[in-house]
Amino acid sequence: MITYPHLKNGASIGVTAPSSGIPAELHKLVTIACNRLEQRGFRMTCGDTVWTQNKAKSASAVKRAAEFNTLMADNEIDIIIPPWGGELLIEILEHIDYENIRNKWILGYSDISGLLLAITLKTGIATAHGTNLIDLRGEFSDETTAMWQPVLSTKTDESILQRSSEQFQKEWQHDDPSPCVFHLSEKTYWKTVSNRNVKIQGRLLGGCIDIIRHLIGTPFGDVQSFRKKYINGDPVIWYLENCELNTTDLRRSLVQMKLARWFEHCSGLMFGRSPANTPVENYTVEDVYQDLADELDIPIIFDIDCGHVPPQITFINWAYAEVEVEEGKGTVVQYFCS
Template sequence: MIRYPIFEKDATIGVTAPSSGVQSQLHGIVNEAINRLQEQGFNVICGETVWTQKKAKSAPAKVRAAELNQMMADENIDLIIPPWGGELLIEILEYLDFDHIQNKWILGYSDTSLLMLAITLKTGIATAHGTNLADLRGEYSDETTTMWKSVLSTKKNESIVQHSSDKYQKEWQHDTPSPCVFHLTEETNWKTVDGNKVQIQGRLLGGCVDVIRHLVGTPYGDVRTFSEKFIEGEPIIWYLENCELSTTDLRRSLVQMKLAGWFENCSGIMFGRSPANMPVDNYTVEDVYQDLAEELKISIIYDIDCGHVPPQITLVNGAFAEVEVESGKGRILQTFC
C-alpha cells in the first residue's frame, strides 16, 4: 500500500538543499518565498545548505544528506521543499536513512525528482512532483501552480482533479519580473501521438529523464519490486520531462528504461513540455514518441504541464490516476488509495 503524508493549513515547511543551494546574490529569492509562505499561515524552518553553493552543489554529499535526514526525522516538519533543483543530488542517496524516513511530503522537480522517485520506490511513501520554493515567491500564483496545496491536502481515499493550464511560459524573462513570477503567454495544447482522444489509468511514477535515468540498475530504481510490494502489480503511468537532452540522448535513455523493465505493465506515458528536444539528423522528439508508442503498444501524451516549462500540475508518485486528453485539453484525477 502507498502511504500518503498528511498536510494541514498550519503546516511547518522545511527548506533544505539536497542538490543546489542559493548563491549569495540570489538569497532575496528565498527570503521572498519564505515570506509568502508565512503570510499564508505556514511555519518555515530553513537549513544551512540553502544559503551556500560551490562547485555545482550546496555542500558536500554527507552534509546535504545529514541535513535532509534530520528534517525527515523531525516530527515537527510536515513538508520539505528544496529551493530548486540542480545537478548532483544523486551523490547523497547512499547516505540517506531510508529505513527511518518519516511519512511526510517532499515537493519539487528537476534534480529533486530523482530523490522523490527513489523514496517512493524504496519506501512506498508518496512524493509530489510540482513547484519548487523559488517559484512560490510571487505576489500571486497561476491557477495550475496554486493547486499544490490542494493536492497535498487531499486525504487518504479521497480524489482531486486538475486540468491542463490555459497558457504556459515560453521563456524566462528575469529582466522583467512580474507579480506572478511566470509570464504565461502561449496557448497550452496537450497532444497525443495519434491525435485521438486518450484515456488511461494507472499508478503515477516519473520525473526528469536527465536524472532519474541514472537510477536504472541501482538499489534506488527497482521498479519491479516496488510494483510487487506496494501496488500489487497495478499498471503504471509514467510522466517524464526532458530538461537538456537531445532527441537521440532522450531516445537512448528511454530504451535503457525499457530494457531495465521500467515500462513493464505500463498503461501510458506522459511527456512534459521541454526547453530541449533538439533534433539530431532530422530525428525529432515526435519521432521519439512515435517509436516508443509503436514498441510498447501504449498511448503517448505529450506537451503536458510538467517540468521546466511552467506552469506545472502537481503529480503524486504512487497515486492512482485517471487521465483524459481530448482536443488539446487534459484532465487528471488522482486518488490517494
C-alpha cells in the same frame, strides 16, 4: 501498503538544498518566497545548505544528506520543499536514512525528482513532483501552480482533480519580474501521438528523465521489486520531462528504461513540454514518441504541464490516476488509495 502524507493548515515547511543551494546574490529570492508562505499561514525553517553553493552543489553529499535526514526526523517539520533543483543530488542517495523516513511530503522537480522517486521506490511513501520553493515567491500563483496545496492536502481515500493550464511560459524573463513569477503567454495544448482523444488509468511514477535514468541498476531504482511489494496488479503511467537532452539522448534513455523493464505493465506515457529536444539529423522528438508508441503499443501524451516549461501540475508518485485528453485539454484525477 502505500502511505500518503497529509498537509495540514499552518504546516511547518522545512527548506533544505539536497542538490544546489542559492548563491549569495540570489538569497533575496528565498527570503521573498519564505515571506510569501508565512503570509499564507505556514511556518518556515531554512537549513544551512540553502544559503551556500560551490562546485555545482550546496555542500558535501554527507552534509546535504544529514540535513535532509534531520528535517525528515523532526516532528515539528511537516513538509520538505527544496529551493530548486541542481546537478548532483544523486550523490546523497546512499546517505539517506530510508529506514526512518517519516510520513511527510517532499515537493520538488528537476534534480529533486531523483530523490522523490528513490524514496517512493524504497519506502512506499508517496512523494510530490511539482513546484519548487523559489517559484512560490510571487504575489500570487497561477491556477495550475497553486494546486500544489490542495493536492497535498488531499486525504487518504480521497481524490483531487487538476486541469491543464490555459497558457504556459515560453521563456524566462528574469529582468522583467511578473506578479505570479511566470510569464504565461502561449496557449497550452496537450497532444497525443495518435492525434486522437485519449484516456488512460494507472499508478503514477516519473520525474526528470535526465535524472531518474541514472537510478537504473542501482538500489534506488528497483522498479521490479517495488512492483512486487506494493502493486496489486495496477498498470503504471509514467510521466517524464526532459531538461537538457537532445532527441538521440532522449531516445537512448527511453530504450534503457525499456530494457530495464520499467515500462512493463504500463498503460501510457506522458511527456512534459521541454526547452530541449533538439533534433539530430532530422530525428525529431515527435519521431522519438512515435517510435516508443510503436514499440510499446500504448498511448503517449505530450506537451503536458510538467517540468522546466511552467506551469506544472502536481503529480503524486504512486497515486492512482485517470488522465484524459480531449481536443487539446487535459484532466488528471488522482486517487490517494492503497
